[in-house]
Amino acid sequence: MSALEFQSVSYQYPSEDFDIIDRLSFQVEPGSFHCIVGVSGCGKSTIFRMTNGLLAPKGGEILVDGQPIGGRKRYCGYMPQKDLLFPWRTVGENVALPLEVAGGLSKGERRKKVEAALADVGLEGCFDKMPHELSGGMRQRAAFARTMLTGSDLLLLDEPFSALDFLTRISMQEWLLDQWQRHKKTILFITHDVEEAVFLSSSVLVVEATPIHALTEIQVPAGFPRDRACLAEPSMVELKERLITLLRKQVTA
Numbered sequence: 001m002s003a004l005e006f007q008s009v010s011y012q013y014p015s016e017d018f019d020i021i022d023r024l025s026f027q028v029e030p031g032s033f034h035c036i037v038g039v040s041g042c043g044k045s046t047i048f049r050m051t052n053g054l055l056a057p058k059g060g061e062i063l064v065d066g067q068p069i070g071g072r073k074r075y076c077g078y079m080p081q082k083d084l085l086f087p088w089r090t091v092g093e094n095v096a097l098p099l100e101v102a103g104g105l106s107k108g109e110r111r112k113k114v115e116a117a118l119a120d121v122g123l124e125g126c127f128d129k130m131p132h133e134l135s136g137g138m139r140q141r142a143a144f145a146r147t148m149l150t151g152s153d154l155l156l157l158d159e160p161f162s163a164l165d166f167l168t169r170i171s172m173q174e175w176l177l178d179q180w181q182r183h184k185k186t187i188l189f190i191t192h193d194v195e196e197a198v199f200l201s202s203s204v205l206v207v208e209a210t211p212i213h214a215l216t217e218i219q220v221p222a223g224f225p226r227d228r229a230c231l232a233e234p235s236m237v238e239l240k241e242r243l244i245t246l247l248r249k250q251v252t253a
């Protein structure tokens with residue numbers, strides 16, 4: 001059974017006169033890691049907003065674990081481009097939000113779970129800090145811990161590392177692969193960075209044209225676990241060039 005399936009899904013923004021998503025079908029296998037790449041404004045985030053239920057499709061069906069998403073809660077975790085930690089809440093209170101929304105746990109039980117989630121992302125001792133006291137990479141890890149506490153097996157990460165400096169970014173990529181392998185989640189990850197896409201993905205999903213009618217799936221030849229040295233392998237360099245060519249075609253079309 002697929003972790004996520006789009007069955008002929010369409011979407012039109014009310015202010016536009018065309019479908020940005022046009023009868024799109026694709027499937028994602030459980031436990032896979034796919035980066036979605038495509039030029040700016042092609043509709044990548046729209047796919048996420050429909051998957052997480054923020055936007056209702058005009059037609060078609062979206063299934064998570066074989067069940068339509070309509071009326072369901074907490075079937076996916078979503079991390080938007082900005083970390084969106086509330087500045088007036090401590091880091092721990094921010095990370096505890098999904099548990100508060102779900103209900104059923106005492107304050108003490110919530111704190112225990114959040115402390116464990118913070119330790120898991122390397123932020124032990126940060127519960128009582130304020131978000132502005134954390135570095136960019138630490139904030140992203142706190143946001144990721146919050147996404148993990150939704151308890152969902154499907155995670156949608158929208159350009160989570162785009163605002164980070166290069167060195168923080170590459171260590172966050174390695175950290176994320178480690179988290180993915182340990183927790184066995186299904187991850188969809190939007191990025192504009194072709195090297196990031198190749199390094200992280202089991203296969204890359206390319207948006208070649210808007211309206212989006214299909215995603216072109218391209219397998220990444222390197223296996224897991226992998227380290228950055230694999231990026232220098234001829235097959236990986238070739239893949240990066242292939243992706244750049246595909247994306248440039250769209251820019252100049």
Ligand SMILES: Nc1ncnc2c1ncn2[C@@H]1O[C@H](COP(=O)(O)OP(=O)(O)OP(=O)(O)O)[C@@H](O)[C@H]1O
Nearest residue numbers: 013014015016020039040041042043044045046047
């Ligand atoms: N609320 C809205 N109303 C009307 N049009 C919108 C709305 N939100 C997005 N759009 C348009 O829909 C298109 C797709 O937007 P979307 O955010 O999905 O693109 P994207 O591929 O994620 O872009 P980027 O890579 O720049 O984040 C864009 O042209 C955008 O201007």
